Amino acid sequence: MKTKVLNTPIRDEDILDLTIGDMIYLNGYMVTGRDDVHQRVVLGGKKLPVDLRGGALFHAGPIMRERDKEPGRYDVISIGPTTSMRMESTEDAFMAATGVKLIVGKGGMGDRTNEGCKANKVIHAVFPGGCAVLAAGQVEEVLGVDWLDLGMPEALWQLRVAQFGPLIVTIDTKGNNLFERNKKIFNEKKESAIAEINTHLHYHE
Amino acid sequence: MNHAEKASKFIDIMARFTDYSSKHLPDDILLRLREMRSEEDSDMANIFYDAMFEDLRLAHELSRPCCQDTGMLQFFVQVGTRFPLIDELSELLRESVIRATRTAPLRHNVVEVFDEKNTGTNVGTHIPWIDWEIIPDSDEVKIYVYMAGGGCSLPGAAQVLMPLEGYEGIVRFVFDRITSYGINACPPLFVGIGIAGSAEVAAKLSKKALLRPIGSVNPNAKGAELEMRIANGLNAIGIGPGGISGKSSVLGVHIEQAGRHPATLAVGLSTGCWAHRRGLIRIDSEINYEILTHKGATI
Numbered sequence: 281m282k283t284k285v286l287n288t289p290i291r292d293e294d295i296l297d298l299t300i301g302d303m304i305y306l307n308g309y310m311v312t313g314r315d316d317v318h319q320r321v322v323l324g325g326k327k328l329p330v331d332l333r334g335g336a337l338f339h340a341g342p343i344m345r346e347r348d349k350e351p352g353r354y355d356v357i358s359i360g361p362t363t364s365m366r367m368e369s370t371e372d373a374f375m376a377a378t379g380v381k382l383i384v385g386k387g388g389m390g391d392r393t394n395e396g397c398k399a400n401k402v403i404h405a406v407f408p409g410g411c412a413v414l415a416a417g418q419v420e421e422v423l424g425v426d427w428l429d430l431g432m433p434e435a436l437w438q439l440r441v442a443q444f445g446p447l448i449v450t451i452d453t454k455g456n457n458l459f460e461r462n463k464k465i466f467n468e469k470k471e472s473a474i475a476e477i478n479t480h481l482h483y484h485e
Numbered sequence: 486m487n488h489a490e491k492a493s494k495f496i497d498i499m500a501r502f503t504d505y506s507s508k509h510l511p512d513d514i515l516l517r518l519r520e521m522r523s524e525e526d527s528d529m530a531n532i533f534y535d536a537m538f539e540d541l542r543l544a545h546e547l548s549r550p551c552c553q554d555t556g557m558l559q560f561f562v563q564v565g566t567r568f569p570l571i572d573e574l575s576e577l578l579r580e581s582v583i584r585a586t587r588t589a590p591l592r593h594n595v596v597e598v599f600d601e602k603n604t605g606t607n608v609g610t611h612i613p614w615i616d617w618e619i620i621p622d623s624d625e626v627k628i629y630v631y632m633a634g635g636g637c638s639l640p641g642a643a644q645v646l647m648p649l650e651g652y653e654g655i656v657r658f659v660f661d662r663i664t665s666y667g668i669n670a671c672p673p674l675f676v677g678i679g680i681a682g683s684a685e686v687a688a689k690l691s692k693k694a695l696l697r698p699i700g701s702v703n704p705n706a707k708g709a710e711l712e713m714r715i716a717n718g719l720n721a722i723g724i725g726p727g728g729i730s731g732k733s734s735v736l737g738v739h740i741e742q743a744g745r746h747p748a749t750l751a752v753g754l755s756t757g758c759w760a761h762r763r764g765l766i767r768i769d770s771e772i773n774y775e776i777l778t779h780k781g782a783t784i
Contacts, residue, residue, distance in 0.1 A: 281529070342592075343590055358549050358553040360552055362635070411536045411537060412549075431603030432603070432605075433592055433603075459668065459728060462668070463665075466664045466722050474656055478653050480710070481652040
């Protein structure tokens with residue numbers, strides 16, 4: 281398990297040597313995007329209003345507070361990762377359309393994203409789920425917001441982050457997928473756990 | 486205190502308690518998380534536990550919701566028939582949610598079905614969701630505040646099995662859901678199982694099982710034993726914090742049951758994430774309150 285700091289714009293060579301289980305921290309440019317942003321870009325065919333080449337995407341729906349005396353300026357209150365798997369059906373197309381290099385979320389993603397990561401040279405990493413105040417402290421500035429009509433959680437928030445992490449690499453550019461590997465192990469252990477419990481279920485006379 | 490003053494005080498207390506519950510975990514969950522952390526010996530799992538406890542420390546220090554997903558507000562109400570605000574209770578809880586949404590602040594989490602628009606207030610059609618239990622000959626109310634996050638609501642499911650599928654069918658159903666969907670739901674998870682005669686009863690009981698404090702057991706000895714065996718079995722899988730793998734998987738497993746139909750065996754499953762934001766408050770007829778889930782809490 282190695283530790284590495286990534287700075288945006290991220291180049292292919294910055295991430296090619298990363299392997300699942302490695303720990304990274306991010307400095308630089310990151311936007312939030314979840315279900316509705318993927319819906320608009322991939323299914324709706326709309327162009328992302330920001331340049332995400334070499335940047336990072338955070339599967340997250342934050343709590344933001346608009347400044348009293350500066351309308352349109354926001355501070356982040358709480359921002360943790362959301363379930364990445366919800367974006368599985370569209371993430372490969374999103375990568376191809378935007379040039380994003382790092383995707384941060386929670387939990388695993390599937391084979392389609394795995395293939396997308398390999399083809400587009402992208403990595404997926406997880407931020408510890410639920411740790412939203414910790415993450416908020418690593419956001420230096422909310423640079424702006426687009427698509428606020430989608431509501432606070434679904435809007436496209438643009439952030440500058442510093443030492444954002446810990447992030448654990450869960451899909452690398454070589455086709456490895458930490459959660460898919462874990463799932464196999466969990467499913468094998470599941471069968472023996474179920475078999476053991478079933479020997480104790482004699483409730484009928 | 487006149488009736489209007491009581492109503493206003495009630496809204497104030499419930500808004501502040503809802504706000505508080507978004508920022509602090511209940512005592513039983515904290516205790517269990519500390520135990521699980523102390524048993525963990527893998528580096529990666531400990532990176533997760535360290536982040537979780539640092540997050541809780543910051544949430545307390547900065548008075549911010551510990552998770553950005555402050556969920557949909559659900560209230561499980563046990564109201565005495567003589568509680569003075571019983572008639573307007575649902576309207577007062579709605580007002581409390583609107584106020585806590587501004588003060589905490591809570592994330593806007595209510596999307597109206599068909600309109601597909603976020604209401605921006607955390608209230609909407611039938612939301613906050615209120616579950617009612619009427620308590621005869623009582624003039625007080627006990628209210629569970631529960632924040633049902635999206636991630637930990639996703640593994641939820643109910644199914645009506647045929648009786649010959651047996652309790653083995655229930656065990657299989659629970660393990661399949663947890664290993665396929667639970668890993669993304671911010672483990673270690675709190676697993677609630679309902680067993681009944683129809684889907685909606687089993688589903689509702691599965692959520693009520695998550696209101697019981699960790700360490701309490703099913704009143705039926707066989708039920709208590711099955712809780713323990715399912716918990717041990719899930720822990721043996723070693724899902725770990727965040728699904729990253731580790732020594733254990735669950736905060737606990739609770740089962741609640743209702744009588745079933747001879748021809749049906751329904752099972753419901755609800756899961757709570759590690760940040761299980763559940764608060765219990767008792768309010769008397771003079772609108773004095775006592776917080777039962779967070780010792781020493783000041784709101």
